Structures are given as structure tokens and as C-alpha cells.
Amino acid sequence: MFSAGQPRCGAYERSMRILSDIREKIREKYAEAIRNKNSCCGSGSSCCGGAEDPITRGNYDGAVMDRIPKGVVSQSFGCGSPVEMAGLNEGETVLDLGSGAGLDAFLAGGEVEPTGKVFGLDMTDEMIATAEANRIKWGLQNVEFLKGFIEDIPLPDGSVDVVVSNCVINLSPDKEAVFREIYRVLKPGGRISVSDVVFLRPIPEEIRTSIDAWAGCVAGALGRDEYAEKLEKTGFCDVKVSPTRVYEFTSSQLEEMVPNLPGAGSLDASGVAAGAWISARKPLAV
Ligand SMILES: C[S@@+](CC[C@H](N)C(=O)[O-])C[C@H]1O[C@@H](n2cnc3c(N)ncnc32)[C@H](O)[C@@H]1O
Numbered sequence: 001m002f003s004a005g006q007p008r009c010g011a012y013e014r015s016m017r018i019l020s021d022i023r024e025k026i027r028e029k030y031a032e033a034i035r036n037k038n039s040c041c042g043s044g045s046s047c048c049g050g051a052e053d054p055i056t057r058g059n060y061d062g063a064v065m066d067r068i069p070k071g072v073v074s075q076s077f078g079c080g081s082p083v084e085m086a087g088l089n090e091g092e093t094v095l096d097l098g099s100g101a102g103l104d105a106f107l108a109g110g111e112v113e114p115t116g117k118v119f120g121l122d123m124t125d126e127m128i129a130t131a132e133a134n135r136i137k138w139g140l141q142n143v144e145f146l147k148g149f150i151e152d153i154p155l156p157d158g159s160v161d162v163v164v165s166n167c168v169i170n171l172s173p174d175k176e177a178v179f180r181e182i183y184r185v186l187k188p189g190g191r192i193s194v195s196d197v198v199f200l201r202p203i204p205e206e207i208r209t210s211i212d213a214w215a216g217c218v219a220g221a222l223g224r225d226e227y228a229e230k231l232e233k234t235g236f237c238d239v240k241v242s243p244t245r246v247y248e249f250t251s252s253q254l255e256e257m258v259p260n261l262p263g264a265g266s267l268d269a270s271g272v273a274a275g276a277w278i279s280a281r282k283p284l285a286v
Helices: 005-039 063-067 082-086 103-112 125-137 175-185 211-215 224-234 251-257
Strands: 093-097 117-122 143-147 160-166 186-199 237-246 273-281
Touching: 005 125, 063 103, 082 103, 082 160, 082 186, 082 273, 093 103, 093 175, 103 117, 103 125, 103 143, 103 160, 117 125, 125 143, 160 175, 175 186, 175 224, 186 224, 186 237, 224 237, 224 273
Parallel strands: 093 117, 093 160, 117 143, 160 186
Antiparallel strands: 186 273, 237 273
């Protein structure tokens, strides 16, 4: 005879194992991607990353280029420019979820200085090490990188004015936990400015369930409306999910994203996914 706790415990352990397997796959993928970039001889290939990548290409064109330490743009795996959209003010405390090599954290650091502070959070040692090396090289004093999970943010309640994130939340298998944690660490009235991949129409189940595609930052993405609903359910207000670039994938990009699926290159993926800017606010009175 099972006690009331046993079946739930099994399901919990299974879901923890899945979470940890997906995280490990993602960690391996981004550790390798940044090693390739740092060694200057890798292809930089992965769904998010590389000069000709449909997701990363051209995100930082224009005036913002003058404010970015040289070399860091080529280490970017983002899908937008959330700091440019955040309207940061001097003195604010900013948290960058999945800060990678640090580009957005550095941009934010420049906008909130001299009294503001930026935390970059990432789970991958190689990313943290690269970001820290960049920080030291460029002498940035008000940026600090933390190792940890976006589902379990190592900062106190109500300690952050703005959460930014660039192409990371789609990778999390537990987005409710991410949204809960963002809500927790934000001050009342705090806001989010997130660039992320969203689906504009359903995708084949084979892609959704492929861990390789997940790590390549497509399979884990939410639908546009689903994204807004989850944020509203968490308690956020003024939620907007605005597509900024609709993606077209070539056959070879599809084959690379879903290597275990025969015929992946001929899937109809046109207009399925887009880069989007997501903004929302934690109510003042909660
Ligand atoms: C697509 S890259 C984006 C990096 C950076 N935001 C940029 O724009 O270049 C995803 C990053 O998120 C990190 N990451 C993915 N899932 C994470 C999680 N659950 N917790 C913490 N970091 C995570 C990865 O290690 C990687 O550095």
C-alpha cells in the first residue's frame, strides 16, 4: 500500500531528472559554443549564435555598437537588444538572466552608472569565466556575475528594479518557476525587458520534443499568447509580447537544429518563430 506521498514523490523525481538532463544538455551546448568563439576557430554554429545566424545577426547594429566593448558582440547568442528597449535610469539595479559573455550586462552597466548596479546570472562556468574576463579587461566596476539558475535566483526579494534577458527564458523547462522568481526579486513597480523566441504558429511535435532543438533555442519557446498569459498569471501587468523579427530557417539550419529527425530539412518552418520583445511590470501594490 502506497502512502499518500509516494506517487507524487516519483513524479517529482522524474520531472527533476528531466529538468537536470535538459540543463546539462544546454550547459554543454553553450560551454562548447563559447569555447569555439574564444578559440577563434569554431564554426560558432548553434541556433543562437554566429555571424550569419538568422536569430543573432544584426541585433546590435547602429549607435549602440559604440558602447559595446570590442569583441563581445561576436560572443553574443541573443535574439534582440533588451537593454536598449528597457529605458534604464542612472542608479537602478538591473539583473540580466542568462548573461552569457556579458554584453547586455555591460550595456546596462553603462546606463545605470555611477550609482547603479548590474548582476549577470548564468549557470555555465565557461560563460561566467568569459564574462568575468571581459569585465576585467574593460574595467567595468558596477557589473557582477553570479553563478546560478534562473529558476532559483540567488538574490533577495524585492531587490531589483529591472530584469533583462536575451534569448534565455525559452531554454528553461520550467518557465513558471522563472516568472515566479523574476516577480519575487523585482521591487514593487519593477519592470522586465526581455528578448526571446516565440512561436507564431504550432510546430511539429518532433521539434518540440527534441532536446537538441531545445538547446538550440527553438523547441522550448512558448507561443506568443501563451507567453503573455503565463506572465499575467504570475501577477505581472502591462504585459506586451511584440514580435521584432520573423525567422526563416534554411534546410541546413533545420537539419542542424533537429539532427535526430530524418527529413528535418524539409519541414515547413516558414513564419513559425519570431524574435520578440517582452515587457511587463510588477504592480506597485501587491
Ligand atoms: C542563448 S545564450 C544567451 C546568452 C546571452 N544572454 C546573450 O545574449 O549572448 C543562453 C545562456 O543562458 C544560460 N542559461 C540557459 N539556461 C539557464 C538556466 N536555467 N539558468 C541559468 N542560465 C541559463 C546559458 O548558459 C547561456 O549562457
